[in-house]
Amino acid sequence: MSSTVAEPGRVSRRRLLKLASMGVMCSLVACAAPSVTPVPTKGPTQPSQAQEAPSATPVSATPAPKEAITIRFWNVWGAAREELMNQIIARFEEQNPGIKVQNLVQPFERREENLLTALASSDPPEVLMATRAELLKFADDGLIVPVTEYVKAYNLDLGRFYDSEIGNMWWKGELYSMPMPTGGGITCLTLINQDMFNAAGKTPVIPKTWSELWEVAKEFTELDPKGIVKIGATVGTGASDFLAWLYCNNGSVYSEDLRQVTFASEEGIQTLDWMVRFTNEINGGVQNVTDFFAGPGEATEAQPWYNDKQLINFPNVSIFFHMKTYKPDMKWDMGPRPFNGANPNAKSQGLAGEAFAWSYVIPKVLKPEVRDAAFKWVRKITYDEDGGCWFMQQQGRPSPLKACNEAQLYYDANVHWDKVLEALKTDVSVQIMPEHARVRDILNQGVQSAMFGEKTPAQALQDAAREAQAVVDEYWSKRS
Amino acid sequence: MIGRMPVAGRAAAARPRPSRGWLRRWVGLAFVAPWLLAFVAFDAIPIFSGFYHSFTDWSITGSPTRFVGLANYREAFTRDPLFWKAVTNTLYYIGFSVPIGIVTAFSVALLLNRRIRGTTLYRTIYYLPSVVPTVAATIVWTFIFETRRGILNWVLEFLHLPIVRWLSDPAWAKPALIIMSLWGMGSSMVIYLAGLQGVPQELYEAAEIDGASGWQRLVGVTVPLMTPTIFFNLMMGLINAFQVFNSAFIMTGGGPFNATLFYMLHLYNHAFRYFRMGYAAALAVVLFVVVLTLTAIVNRTSDRWVYYS
Amino acid sequence: MAVRSHRARLFSDGATHLVLVAGSVIMLVPLAWTVSTSLKTLQQIAIWPPQWIPRPVMWSNYVEVFRRVPVALYLRNTMVIVSTNVLGSVVTCALVAYGFARTQFPGRDALFMLLLSTLMMPYVVRLIPLFVIYNQIGWINTFLPLVVPALLGRNPFYIFLLRQFFKGIPEELSDAARIDGCSELGIWWRIVMPLSKPALAAVTIFAFQAGWDDFLRPLVYMAGRTDLRPLSVGLYLLRGGAGQIPDTHYMMALTTLMIIPVLALFAAGQRYFIQGVTLTGLKG
Structure with missing residues (x-):
């Protein structure tokens, strides 16, 4: 065997050694670092008079x-x-x-x-x-x-x-x-883009009921074979949207004692049924909505709301801040979130954050x-x-x-x-229980299966409620 | 090379050392010892605790833990509606991404192993995607997959093909993630490239003299000699694909309508969003057993198709 | 005959180039987008159709990144993780791999299956117990959970990879050396390692990159020490969340900066794949 092959081997070993020693040095330095600057520790335990409850002395x-x-x-x-x-x-x-x-x-x-x-x-x-x-x-x-x-x-x-x-x-x-x-502070609110109304030669209106919202959204929504070009409004396609509308239809998630799941009530089914019809008939389906708002994140200038492509918005609370950044000259107005006018007990109502x-x-x-x-x-x-x-x-x-x-x-x-x-004053705190994250995801599954047409809204909510109820029951059975 | 051995000159004087038989028998264990130490210190307890907790309702948030027997397993197989969804999604992903990944990476490596100009540049280009941090890659691909403005649909339109709703259509979300995973196949390509260096050139020459076509040389010489590498990439591909997580977690969050809810996402939700570590552990054990069985089978068959020189 | 084969070769080379160039474009488009975005303002990112060469070019993004992220400090921390990762995989993993590939000892194959099985238990259920262990030995908020296991070769992927390559080296070489009185350690160092340079080069790059991108472990084990954070965590800090506007442009700038060293390493290391090791005449 010729020695030419061997040569690189020797060199590489020397190199390897060099690298190795460098690595060891690095890691030694690294390991030593924490001991040089120890994690800040809390002060010495003082013999406290009141060990138990927090001391009342300021x-x-x-x-x-x-x-x-x-x-x-x-x-x-x-x-x-x-x-x-x-x-x-x-x-x-x-x-x-x-x-x-x-x-x-x-x-x-x-x-x-x-x-x-x-x-x-x-x-x-x-x-x-x-x-x-x-x-x-x-x-x-x-x-x-x-x-x-x-x-x-x-x-x-x-x-x-x-x-x-x-x-x-x-x-x-x-x-x-x-x-x-x-x-809260925003879940009860509806934002409208007045510029779009004006451009269409219409007087800006803030829809007050579900049917008013339907009409104006239908009028302003423009579809093409690739999906949505301009949107009047979307009522959303997930659990948080459903909950927002549910409370504008006098519905609830749980019973007062938090032992019953109540979202599959008649109000709930009405709500989901309306959401699904809205999404299909006005937006052309849930995929259209996803595509329309897809992209590099919710808080960017590319979003339809900042580009005169969305007439009505039910945003989250950082919207005011973002609007100042992205479209400071926009003319807009705001009113309460539309409620189900067909339900005499329903009114506009916001949630002061049920999960988040x-x-x-x-x-x-x-x-x-x-x-x-x-x-x-x-x-x-x-x-x-x-x-x-x-x-x-x-x-x-x-x-x-x-x-x-x-x-x-x-x-x-x-x-x-x-x-x-005004919205902050009227928002309600939805009482939730410790398994809420799971209940909410189950509800989301139900809403999705209705949106994607796998189940009827009634079926979807009833199935979800049954599953969620089992979770709630399990929780309470452990606590008793 | 052997001539360089410092002791080579004394070859004739080499003497058997029967007294060192004990050493010969156990010296291998000494080589393995560092890893074994790490295993005992850092792997054994977490893995055992996984098995143990799969029989409990451990929540990690401090609520009392109870032994629940097989309840978690029963729930997974009979009551959890998303369990089977997650299983099918994962199998779909494995079924396509693993074989396509192996063939693509191997083919690219073959091309890049040819003695043509610019291979250095090509290799770097093909490896480039796998050095992009996952989070940045997913952001970029989110743009590429956009229905209305994405580059991919732009290309499809240009070719007069129907556009695809990559990330909003449940039927297309998994293929989209598989495409993205192929983009990052640089690592396995590198492994194949490294493996190809071990294929002696003269075997090709011999085959060529025998009049073998390029295809015959590939099938008759290259592939058999590459089987250890292919075996490695197959095993790792399986192990990793079963645990596919990052791309779906960042890009689709399991949607649309659970189309990319892979097994690990489902497991993650129960562990860290619902605080059901016991149930998550049971899911993990099921995964563990399935992967172990499958890799053991592949390993067993390897005797028949993997050749170590 | 010679002419024909020359032509055939030209043709097949041309075809190869064609395929490779087409593939390169696919590989490069997302990269181009990354670099292009790193030179835009947030407003420019939103423009459709996208400007591949932004007007104006925001070189200042790269300055801003250094203001937002303590790059030098984070780089130092990343290097600690990377160097131990590389060292552990090239030396310790190679030793372990040798044990599995080239020696016989009772229980070897069972141990190897055990090694592989550690890859199969999802991290999700191991994370908390492992955290508890590190916590009990006082390693939380230090580099130790990242450094010590790496140095001990707790990296089955590299062990497995190197084992595959070691197994491919003809036994005759080791046998000859053994007859010459060479110890197993000597065989590993003098014969197996030099012959495995392609694999070692690959492992070096993988280990470098794995340490470079490691996010979750530094995040979780050193959450209390912002001064020990690596670059990868810095990258995620730019991503935003909780209603914060994502700094996509800065993120892409940092990504671009982070790609360069790994790529340089790859470009430098890849000659080892080409060079390879010729085993001419060994079996003859």
């Missing part, structure tokens, strides 16, 4: 502990909002010497795994951002602490929040967080004095004017605090602000 009055307590704040307020949050942190640290806040902004992707492992840790972050459905589950399983006692101890006035917004945060007589931002209101939870494993500090931080970003309120104002989004929304800057930025406030 801690700000007590001298700052020798070592600062660090509140690791696990949240998804990224991008521009991270900067705003850091400003709140700076203020908070100034007002509370002895407490440091670390802003742990997390990517939204894989939020669920990230949240659960963080909570499962023996050393969890002191405050974590979670959805309302998650809060309920954690509360029910005793993973987080209620804040009811703190609210009493600090004499906080929960009446400063809208009833529905603070109502989202209770479970079994205990309060587990305060809200920020709002869960954001909350801030405190893990149970924390030491009392750390819990106390954690609550102070939760209070800052929800209750305090220079905290949560300010954070919302900077973004032009409504706050769950009534007084906060009276700021002039809102009225300046949004000509229809009074209607948003």
Whole structure:
């Protein structure tokens, strides 16, 4: 065998060694790094007088502990909002010497795994951002602490929040967080693009009932072989849309005692039947709707609403902010969400977030004095004017605090602000149970199977209700 | 090469070492030891805990865990309406993506192994997609698949073919994801390329002298010698396709109408959205058993079709 | 005869080029879109039909990315993950693979099946128990959960791949070396490793890229230490969510930046695939 083949082998081994030693160095440095800068630990356990319930003495009055307590704040307020949050942190640290806040902004992707492992840790972050459905589950399983006692101890006035917004945060007589931002404020509302009405030579109208919506949507929707060119309106194709319309038809998800699933009521079937007919007859089917709004995400300039291709919109609450960015000169108006005029008991009604209101939870494993500090931080970003309120104002989004929304800057930025406030007052908090995420997905399956024509609306809802009821029954049978 | 061995000169003096028989018998275990250590430390408990929890109603959120026997398994096979949907979707995906992936990557590797100009550039181009982070790739493909404005439908229109609602039509969403997976076949292509270097050139020459056509050479020489590599890609393709997750999770979220609800998505929903770790564990065990059985069968048949020089 | 075969060769080369160029276009279009988007404003992204060469070209996106993401810090963290991943796979995985491919010991095949089976238990159900283990030994919020298993060769994919290649190396070579008094370790290092350069090059690239793109593990194991984040997490931070406008342009800029090193490594490493190792005359 010639030695020419062997040569590269030798060189590569030398190289490999070099690489290997480099790698070892790197990894050694890496492994050493954590020990050089240890994870910020909480202050030494002080012999606390009140080990049990949170101490009622306002801690700000007590001298700052020798070592600062660090509140690791696990949240998804990224991008521009991270900067705003850091400003709140700076203020908070100034007002509370002895407490440091670390802003742990997390990517939204894989939020669920990230949240659960963080909570499962023996050393969890002191405050974590979670959805309302998650809060309920954690509360029910005793993973987080209620804040009811703190609210009493600090004499906080929960009446400063809208009833529905603070109502989202209770479970079994205990309060587990305060809200920020709002869960509602928009689900009751209908936005219309006046420019499109004007361009068509029509007087802008805000449809008040389902049949009015049908008429105007039909008139303005334009289809071609590839799908939708312009849309009058879509009533949506998923569970959240169904729930919004259900409550405008005097329906409900659960019975008052949360033991019965009630969405397959006559009102429910009416609602889904109307949604399916609307989607098929006006939009040309659910696929048309999906395609029309498909693309690089809901919050981009390419969306039909910013391009005079959508007459009526039932958006989420960040819409005002996005409209200012993408189409500041748009003429638009706003009114209540259409209700079923054929049902004498129905009226326009908004939901203050049945699953997706954001909350801030405190893990149970924390030491009392750390819990106390954690609550102070939760209070800052929800209750305090220079905290949560300010954070919302900077973004032009409504706050769950009534007084906060009276700021002039809102009225300046949004000509229809009074209607948003009206909606916040009338929104209801849908009482949900800890298995809601699952019930909601089952409902979504039902809505989809009707939309895709696999089942009739009645059949779809009845099947879904039966399945959801089994989940609810199982839950209650475990608790009794 | 052997001549380079430092001890080669003493070949004649080589002596048997019967006393080292014990060592000979166990030295292999020493090679495997690091991995074994890692397995015991980091794999054994999580895998066992998966098996154990599949018989419980563990929720990970702290509610008391109870032993429920086979209830989770019964639920999966009899009561969970989405279980079979997820199984069929996954089998569909495997049935198309694995064979098409193997054939495509192998063919491309064959072309790129030819001595023509520009192979370096071609190889880099064909590998390029697999270095794009998944999240960026899915965003790009979302644009490409758009019904009204996507590049793919633009091409179809140009060719006077009917357009396709890639991501909104339940019948087309899976093919769309398979197309996207083919785009990222660079890794298996690289493995084939590496494997092709082990095919001795003179075997081709010999075959050519015998008058074998290109196809005959491929079937008679290349493919048999490549079977270890094909075997590897088949096994890994199966294992990975059974657990297809990322593309559907980011791009379609399981839709439209559950068309891309793959097994892992279903499992994920129960684990992290409904906090039903016990049930998720049972689903995982079912998957584990199926994959293990299938790969064991493939492995067993490998004696008949995989040739190690 | 010679002329005909020359012609045939020209023809088949031409056909090959044709196929490869067509394939290249398919491969490159999404890439072109990525790069083009990285040079647009958010408004330009929304324009239809798309401008492949944006007007104006927003080179400043690349500056902005550095402002939004601490690229240097995250790159350092990524390199920690990448270097150990590469080291572990090229050295430890190769050792383990040798054990499985070229030695005999009781229970070898069962152990190998065990190794493969670790790939078959979905991560979803392993994540929490594994997290609990790391948590108990105090490894959370350090690099250790990423570094130690990698260095121990806990990567069945590479072991399996290398085993396949090692098995293809003629036994006669090892036997000859054994007669010469070479130890198993010596055979691994002097014979098997040099002959497996194509496979090792492939594994290096895979390990590099896997470490480069690893998102979920750094996210979950080091969620409490923003200063230990790798670039991949930075990429997802730009994606938005929760009503935030996605910074698609910055994301694509970072993607473009992240592609370059891996691609450079591939371009550099690929000569090992071509060069290969000729086993001429070994069997003769």
